[in-house]
Amino acid sequence: MKSSPNSPTNLTVGKQRSPSKVLVHCCQQVKVNIDNKRKARAEDLSLKNVNTLMIEENKECFSGFGFFDSPHPSAVPMPRAEIVINTNYIGTKNMVKAAIPFMRPSSEGVRIVLVSSRLGRLNGRRNRIANVALRQQLEDTESLSKDLIDSTMNKFLIQTKDGNWVNGGWPQNNTDYSLSKLAVNAYTRLTAKILAERPEGQRIYINCCCPGWVKTAMTGWAGLTPPEEGADTAVWLALIRDQSISGKFFAERREINF
Template identity: 70%
Template sequence: MESQREKEKEKDSEREEDTDSENDEREEGRECQKLRDKKKEKRERAKERREKRRQQISLLRTIPYSDHQRWWSADTIALVTGANRGIGFEIVRQLAMHGLTVILTSRDVAVGEEAAKVLQEGGLNVLFHQLDIVDPSSIKVFTEWIQQNCGGVDILVNNAGVNFNHGPDNQLECAEQVICTNYFGTKNIIQAMIPLMRPSSSGARIVNVSSRLGRINGRRNRIGDLTLRRQLEDVDSLSEELIDRTVTSFLEQVKDGSWTSGGWPQTYTDYSISKLAVNTYTRIMAKMLSDRPEGQKICINCYCPGWVKTAMTGWAGHTSPEEGADTAVWLALLPDQVVTGKFFAERRELVRMLRTIAKSSLNQPT
């Protein structure tokens, strides 16, 4: 009898445990659902903000520049790299629509000439010349052509770029090509064009097409090395040599397979590092160019076009090339050219919130 009661107690206890376990699972499920709902709400709010901003910019684009704002003319020369399709093509079209003379460049002569022909047939003043920004001989031929035919340039838009990795996989050949094109190639053409940028009271302009993925203190995809982030953030100690060492160190780790544990971004890795380099190089050049005398000023900024429906994104973006090109054109034509060394998206400067690096250093034990 006593044994029977003990067995019943054990069964009751087991049933209570099962009930508690089921309740815990239900509670856990409710908490997970709450998190999913919050994430969904956050995505929806972001989508709403993005759509609202797109509508605002669409309206702004309908407002013509006044005669007072138009510092350019048909004699103003704009150069756009990697412009045979996508964002680059659209930047060329929009600048030409504003009445500038625009040089469309691409590595492939046939596709570049065809792209220029489409715009020329629409009555736009567009010229074409072959340019491979990673080929010194191509750059040399191009700069000589610019000098002989145009006498210089007023606007440079560095759009040429590549991206191969769309996930955690990383191959040395792809990493080298992305870094070489997106960072070193951009540097090459900037250095080649600066001596050819024509002096004017309005100042010459350089716009680098970049990405939020390359922000030093972005919430996602940031470099894990806190010391390196501090060095890259500090414009007073920032140097071209530091950026070169950073991308070289990354490539060395890709080569030996240690990059996954090296604190590098784990998604869009090559592209993120290349654009980080472009963003930091933009800040260096802004500082270097700030000492030029009046009449010879050059301002340089970078911007993120967003997730654009182009071949590079597999046509998976949510922004059209026309929208993606807008901020580049806006920066190139700013009536007031004092803005330099900044990072923009959707016609707004992307200002860092709190200095997380500085805050974390204050919390370190001395």
């Protein structure tokens, strides 16, 4: 952010601003960059430009909104890791919980589609949790639980805070992001199982999908997939009428392994 110390939009530690003003300023600055046909700079949403004390005191306000130092972080400092987990996992979980009571019953069923990533796959060849027993627990629908997902994320955050996460056996590529999406994938399967117990006429189906490496500000415009193609699978899942499809993971309109 390029505001001066006396600017009303300055977000330095010296002047604590409300969460809403932080979010509005970040969004406005990104929009300005896009409107000017420039790349949205990573520094617009950089933690170094936000009062981290304010984030700590207003965690609920920031669940669902992420701050990134770069698309490919080489380290996972606190509180960045906590914000990524809160945004991608806790924010998603809170949104689903809040939305379900407002969903109208339908004979064709109601659908929830969560945006995830292949980086969160349990058995990825190059990017996965090293602990085989934990992977099996997260993979087994019978043993999968909210407590298991949450405790896995909390263990990672504790190790991050202590500075020993590197040797924790976590995914090697974009560690915090990968784990947050692993949690979203697991939450999708767990929620599908719970929602399947609802009576006929009140069924809700939930799936997740990977949009791919999309050409947006998040990827620094380096993505290979146009935004409309990235959104295609999510829209398809939202409109599909097959009621047997729930608790699945998709990419390019095809089911893929968790």
